[in-house]
Amino acid sequence: MRRDGEVSRRGRLVGIQSEATSRGMKPFADLIDALTLTPSRNGKLRLMVEHFTSEPDPERGLALAAITRDLDIKSVKPAMLRELVTARMDPVLFGYSYDYVGDLAETISLVWPSVEGGGSENDRPGPALSEVVETLNGTTRNEGPKHVEAWLDLLDSSGRYALLKLVTGSMRIGVSARLAKQALADFGKVDVTEIEELWHGLAPPYEGLFAWLEGRAEKPVSAAKAPFRPVMLSTPLEEPDYGIAKPEDYAAEWKWDGIRVQASAEGGVARLYSRTGDDISGAFPDLMDFMTFDGTLDGELLVATPTAEKSGKPAVEEHAGKRGDDIVVGTFSDLQQRLNRKTVSAAMLKTYPVFLRAYDLLFENGEDLRGFPFAERRKRLDVFAEKLEPTRFDVSPFVPFESFDDLSKLRAEPPHAVIEGLMLKRWDSTYVPGRPKGPWFKWKQDPYLIDAVLMYAQRGHGKRSSFYSDYTFGVWTGEMDAPELVPVGKAYFGFTDQELKQLDKYIRDNTIERFGPVRSVRAEPDHGLVIEVAFEGLQRSGRHKSGVAMRFPRVSRLRWDKPAAEADRLETLQAMLK
Known part of the structure; x- marks a missing residue:
């Protein structure tokens, strides 16, 4: 015999799920947007905890699986999405747009033509997250893109972005699986090691896990053999x-x-x-x-x-x-x-x-x-x-x-x-x-330091997709009176947001050639940007023109004050080899 309280609780859950369905993709889309635009770790944790608190099963569990990349939707692939969008707009224009934005899902979400009379997302919210997953997991590769196309017509740009990130599994939103597990631990007020030891025995949408974290059920028993044991660090x-x-x-x-x-x-x-x-x-x-x-x-x-x-x-x-x-x-x-x-x-x-x-x-x-x-x-x-x-x-x-x-x-x-x-x-x-x-x-060991010259730049991903944030740098080689630059490494971190803006402007102002998404930057003895590069080690490499390969290179500081001609030579790196 059911207690009246249990009947009441189940009734409330049905009501919550109906409300979630009526809101379609919007809660998930809002979460993805907010995570993408929030730089701080604590801010991202807070956003995920709030989502787990406000959303019902299975929506929150599927959102979690999308973030941790544990959803594998086989019926839709990126090449199919390119075909969909180039059937709606000029392929050359799309190519230029993709080159500028640097992210497939973001590009399609921005350029997808609006359907006349389609209404806004508030009028027609589109499918709920659970409906998308259930539909695409139960369809073929021939039918999958047709469903996505219909949903893209219903959603606004934010909803389209979330949908495309979901179906491609390309969740470059600054959240690792480890951070998502920490959010679960914060939500349930448990130690993250408990989540990690359970994780590989669980499957989306994690309803038993959420029931335990909310105090409604016993802790799940991991069904996985050979589970992961959280590591000890130094x-x-x-x-x-x-x-x-x-x-x-x-x-x-x-x-x-x-x-x-x-x-x-x-x-x-x-x-x-x-x-x-x-x-x-x-x-x-x-x-x-x-x-x-x-x-x-x-x-x-x-x-x-x-x-x-x-x-x-x-x-x-x-x-x-x-x-x-x-x-x-x-x-x-x-x-x-x-x-x-x-x-x-x-x-x-x-x-x-x-x-x-x-x-x-x-x-x-x-x-x-x-x-x-x-x-x-x-x-x-x-x-x-x-x-x-x-x-x-x-x-x-x-x-x-x-x-x-x-x-x-x-x-x-x-x-x-x-x-x-x-x-x-x-x-x-x-x-x-x-x-x-x-x-x-x-x-x-203490890191090595060299002065190198910026040679090439490429746009980043996620919140950096509008900035040139991936840099290839080189050192001088050849005759002293006719030196040439040879690339010796790449770096994409080690600078502040303000320095990123300065670098981006410098690259745009000094571009001399373009190779798809890559820009070649003016780099001559009397004109070039010197970057102090820190790295952990150096090995010989037959796969690189310079003959050396760096371990963990990163930007140490920008040498706006130093002439490019005074950057290091390849002989300096060769002398560092053991």
Whole structure:
């Protein structure tokens, strides 16, 4: 027998859902607009929490899935949208518009011709978010674009923008999946690690998750095997803390220049996660094939050098000793060839094979080891790793030291070009998600600095789509009396909003050629903009004309005062190579 209160509550929910349907896409469109235009992290969190509070199921859950890119609408692709819009307007005019705006969804939303007598969105609100998802997931690629075309005729530019972002999955609105999970945690007043551990066992529209966060149901039980475990992060080692580096308290390890990953396998299910909990298994089948263990490893994903091709196994260095020294590590530039790929060719797998350098063992045969001291976990890891395929897994070796001076010398001259510093970990530290101060420290090498000349610029995305914010810069080479610029890197951050406006104006005033969305900027010894560039490391590269590749380049400052002729030469960078 139902209680009267339950009947009343369900009646109110039906009323809320009816109201949501009557408003169509507007709440979702307003959220996307606001997130795009809000620069601050706290502001974005507040907007998402307000949306989760005001919108009913399943609308809020589908909005969340769209933001975290967990909706995969297969019936509509960007090429289909181009066909729709160029059937309504001159293709050349659309091409110019797209080049100026720089974002497909935003361009179409602005140029889509209004339908005479179509009314405004307030008169005809169009479909609700749930209707769009349900319709497109139940239709074919032939029918999908027809539905989108009809909805575009109903919606205003804001609604069209939200619809197109939804169907293409291109949510470049300044919100990461991690930030969306933090918004959920704020909404439910729980720790974000609880959301992260549940996430991969949930599916849109997350009604059970919202019921728990609102106190209406018990916490969901994760149905996922091999789930993600929130990672423990380090804090920078700075001068006041130098005195803590004592071998009886801290272990030292090299900080390898790859990407932090978590390899989890349980009950025949294996997954590889990024440090933020994104499932990246599909991009690394050569590692996944060997994840036949039962446990969770925390470590660094690296690439073996191409010399491994002959034997099919990573090569062995002359100084090989412990397992952590056995594999020759490729540069980060090599690893970049494998990142962000949906499919990986056989040639890519052979030329750039990946392996995991393990730092820690979090789970073993269902046993949670995170509450054990680091010293105990490392002993367990050493034994665990003996059973793993040695060409795909090894253990990061400890770095012996007796004093802080020893560490300082090692940091200044590491034995390998793919080392970017040192890690210090307390022997007695438990594995705590987040970034606690004290247990783990990272001591990275000081960044390199050069003066380079701006050569090319391209528009950015999202809130930067109207500005030239992606920059290619170069240094001088050739004869001293007839120098030429050679590109050495790209950067798209490190400057303020005010500096962005100054750069954008300079680029527009000094454009000499256009190559599609790219502008070539005047850059001569007596006329050019010098940019001080900071970067973390440098490797030789046969794929770049300059012969070098930078690690994490960013704009350090703008040298409006410095003549372009006084920028650095390629020989300066070559001298930095190890």
